[in-house]
Amino acid sequence: MTSPPLPDNWRSLLAGYVLDDLTAEEAAQVEQWLEQYPEVATELAALQATWGSLALGPTLVAPPPDLRDRTLAAALSAAVPVAVPAAAGPEPAIAGEILVPSQFPNAAPAPRRFLWGQLGLALGWAATALALAFALQENHRLRLALRQTETVVASFSQPANRLYTLAGTEAEPQANARLVVNPADQTALIVTTDLPPLADDQVYRLWALADSDPVYCGEFNPATAEDTNQWALPDAVCGTAPVQMLITTERAADPPVPAGDLVMQSQS
Amino acid sequence: MPPLPPPDPQMSSPVSDRDLVTRLWAGDTTALATLYDRYSSMVYTLALKMLSNPAEAEDLTQEVFVNFWQRRQYDAERGSVGSYLVTNTRSRALDRLRISSGRAVILQRFQRISEASARSPNPVDYAAQHEQNQHLRAALDQLPTTEREVLEIAYFQGLTQAEISAQLGIPLGTVKSRCRQGLLRLRTLLQHQKD
Known part of the structure; x- marks a missing residue:
């Protein structure tokens, strides 16, 4: 059986698919074409690459030179708990070689090796620097957590706000969350507990279920199992009541149509 | 490709x-x-x-x-x-x-x-720019200003088409058609640069 010919506007709809401006029916149509016509998949890849290439439009601006050392110091301090396997010795060493930030190589010269075993004194200073950097970062994290907590408390104290308690489904039975919807400024704030972070190409999406199809109400991806996220609501329906709130796992690049697993839902 | x-x-x-x-x-x-x-x-x-x-x-x-x-x-x-x-x-x-x-x-x-x-004016340092940036800018320069404007707002500001419509004071349908036309035109221009 041969496939029916593509309509004249198929490339326009593909562009709409990349730009995320299609209706659910149009998006479904495009996805059907993707399975039927190889040229549609090729064109979609080209349009997605074109969209992504817009990042290269601005004239390149070099970051401040000191950002390099700061970034590498932060990476090293963050890497300490990750990079020390159970079998490693007591030293905060990473297998092979390690550099203190000021000794990271520039782009052109060959990297200078810095062997921990041969330079105990340097190790001591480096370990101190790492510990200090880690402590500073931890301090920053705690300050951030405090600000988030204050934001949550302020949200709960606003009488006009709508509060939802969400429980995990079979997909994430241990997860729970408190959702605060502020209809005045059209924002949502969610405090999630035991909801695992997703890969970068995935997101949790929030949906309001009134008396029709689910309405897309935004998305988030917690950085840790317990986290707070806040965003602007994309649709006024999300701030109306009463609605049931649902959370699904979706691919970030997908159009705003619920297709993934239902992981949480609000309690009635 | x-x-x-x-x-x-x-x-x-x-x-x-x-x-x-x-x-x-x-x-x-x-x-x-x-x-x-x-x-x-x-x-x-x-x-x-x-x-x-x-x-x-x-x-x-x-x-x-x-x-x-x-x-x-x-x-x-x-x-x-x-x-x-x-x-x-x-x-x-x-x-x-x-x-x-x-x-x-x-x-x-x-x-x-x-x-x-x-x-x-942009603090241009041409010597430090990557060739691909130049290609893209050349292609962007060939886009109609109205199409480039909505594409860049959507990409860099993450605004929805409805929000762009409100921001620029133009109908939503116009924003949608400019975005799509601009993306398709840019794709064609970049393809021609490669050929």
Whole structure:
């Protein structure tokens, strides 16, 4: 059986698919074409690459030179708990070689090796620097957590706000969350507990279920199992009541149509 | 064949990005320094364009590279390091705009950026620019201003078409058609550059 010919506007709809401006029916149509016509998949890849290439439009601006050392110091301090396997010795060493930030190589010269075993004194200073950097970062994290907590408390104290308690489904039975919807400024704030972070190409999406199809109400991806996220609501329906709130796992690049697993839902 | 992938400095370098990532995952932190040297300008430029604040752009640049190393979610089978970092930077920048600002402030940011770009010439340093940036800018220059405008707002500010419609005071249907036409036209222009 041969496939029916593509309509004249198929490339326009593909562009709409990349730009995320299609209706659910149009998006479904495009996805059907993707399975039927190889040229549609090729064109979609080209349009997605074109969209992504817009990042290269601005004239390149070099970051401040000191950002390099700061970034590498932060990476090293963050890497300490990750990079020390159970079998490693007591030293905060990473297998092979390690550099203190000021000794990271520039782009052109060959990297200078810095062997921990041969330079105990340097190790001591480096370990101190790492510990200090880690402590500073931890301090920053705690300050951030405090600000988030204050934001949550302020949200709960606003009488006009709508509060939802969400429980995990079979997909994430241990997860729970408190959702605060502020209809005045059209924002949502969610405090999630035991909801695992997703890969970068995935997101949790929030949906309001009134008396029709689910309405897309935004998305988030917690950085840790317990986290707070806040965003602007994309649709006024999300701030109306009463609605049931649902959370699904979706691919970030997908159009705003619920297709993934239902992981949480609000309690009635 | 994608018309314009992000920069791929490995072509002129003795060590490929893939090898650098392998070394980095094995614990060789010098590889992160090399990746930073290759991609920090691209990441910082995108962060600065989207956040319009040098301090926030620096913070985001640091966050992107620290997370690249710490979370180890990059998969070489799914694309280049440049593509991953661009996607990651844009996603995190949009999160910051949404979380910390809300729509009203996003619109204010947009107005500030528009005013700034209108009154000051870019600090151009042609010698340091990547060839691909020049190609893209040449293609963007050939787009009708109305199409380029809506595409750049959608990409860098993350505004929906409805929000762009309200911001520019033009009908939603016009925004949609300009976005689609602009994207298709840009794709064709970039394809012609490659042919």
